[in-house]
Amino acid sequence: MYSTMMSSPLSLNHLLERAGTIFGHNTIVSRLPDKSLRTHTYGEYHRRTRALASALRSLGLQRGERVATLSWNHHAHLECYFGIPAAGGVMHTLNLRLSASDLGWIAGDAADRFLIVDDVLLPLYRQFADAHRFEKVIVFPFSGAPVPREFLDYEALLADADPDGFDYEPHDENDAVSMCYTSGTTGRSKGVVYSHRSTILHTLVGCLGDYWGLKGTDCVLPVTPMFHANCWGVPYGAVMMGVKMVFPGPHLHPDDLLDLMQLEPPTLALGVPTIWLGLIQAFDQAQATQPGRWQLPRGMRSLVGGAAVPEALIRAFAKHGVWLLQGWGMTETWTTSDFGAPRWPASRYRSSRCASAVSKARMRRATARRWARSRSAGRSSPARITASVRRPTSSAMTAGCALATSQRWTNSASFASPTAPRTSSSRAANGSHRSTSRAH
Helix, strand or coil: CCCCCCCCCCCHHHHHHHHHHHCCCCEEEEECCCCCEEEEEHHHHHHHHHHHHHHHHHCCCCCCCEEEEECCECHHHHHHHHHHHHCCCEEEECCCCCCHHHHHHHHHHCCCCEEEEEHHHHHHHHHHCCCCCCCEEEEECCCCCCCCCCCEEHHHHHHHCCCCCCCCCCCCCCCEEEEEEECCCCCCCEEEEEEHHHHHHHHHHHCCCCCCCCCCCCEEEECCCCCCHHHHHHHHHHHHHCCEEEECECCCCHHHHHHHHHHCCCCEEEECHHHHHHHHHHHHHHHHHCCCCCCCCCCCEEEECCCCCCHHHHHHHHCCCCEEEEEECCHHHCCCCEECCCCCCHHHHCCHHHHHHHHHHHHHHHHHHHHHHHHHCCCCCHHHHHHCCCCCCHHHHHHHHHHHHHHHHHCHHHCCCCCCCCCHHHHHHHHHHHHHHHHC
16 A cells, blocks of 8 residues: 655655745845845746756756755855855855865865855855866856956856756755765765755754754854855755844844844854854943944854864853753764753743743733732732732742753753663652742
């Protein structure tokens, strides 16, 4: 007996079409080298991405051939994430943090045929241009400056392409869509190749509540480079959900990120611990010297990976209503393998903004009950009733947020395994957590 459900190979093309059809008015924001902002809708993104695929095919790209990218985080790089596979190619993100000799060797080992590079990164490309000869070098005019004559102009290629007449390259769901080279090995870096199937499955799992927890109402700030394990896979989830994305471009200094957060407040941000350490230090210093210059988006959650998150860093952000979530993964495991989500009642580790909403709801229910009792007793003093309801202090809520997010790693022995036998000590520990939770 066979299923009556439709049978269709998993494909990134489905996510691209979904974004253009359903989320056409949602936006993608990119910060340019001059720090100005450029905004595209998903409808424009869909058309530009199909134009890129059409242009690559017209240049002779064949199924399975590699197209390298040497780019910062911006809309054109996101177009490569879907446009290169749509033409049947394999996107290969080059890590611009590596030395020129390493970049040349990696491009040669991957047999990259084409290169898409930001104009501001041409000096880096020229350092390894002799180590590997690309057949075509396509320059994205990120800065707005004219593209040198010896290269192809990315925007001109898209303008001359035919996105409406483009047909997706037929593929199997196990065909490759992207590749990254990992340095977590002995000797030379080794390539890891991802397929349509693995990328879609990773995206579906990543969007679950205990992982990225992406919602269509989110605004994502990916500080994690798009050349670092494909930005942990989050761009694929963002396109699938039509999430607003705010790309920081090359501006990763704490002051620049804080300025960007004032213009486009994120609900979810990605980055390594050093990024957030510098950011909170700059923020706290400004609070003393320039009060009111910046505000951290309250309720923002941040996925942090690449290294262990210090407890002090978690507590520092929790004071401002920002929740840091530790992630772990490897290039070889499609990056996102596990997250250290605290196993406490939700009200314990919500941000202070969320905790405030919870406490307000409790206040309303308590006030309603007291009001009903007062009416039955013939009294009517709403002000007195409301004043008698004790509201938790913000410091107590913040402390609960910090404790819940940090103790997951610093005191994991206090959490009983779901499959381990329950001892008297584990029951006592769990009981103490529950009583503490009620106190907040």
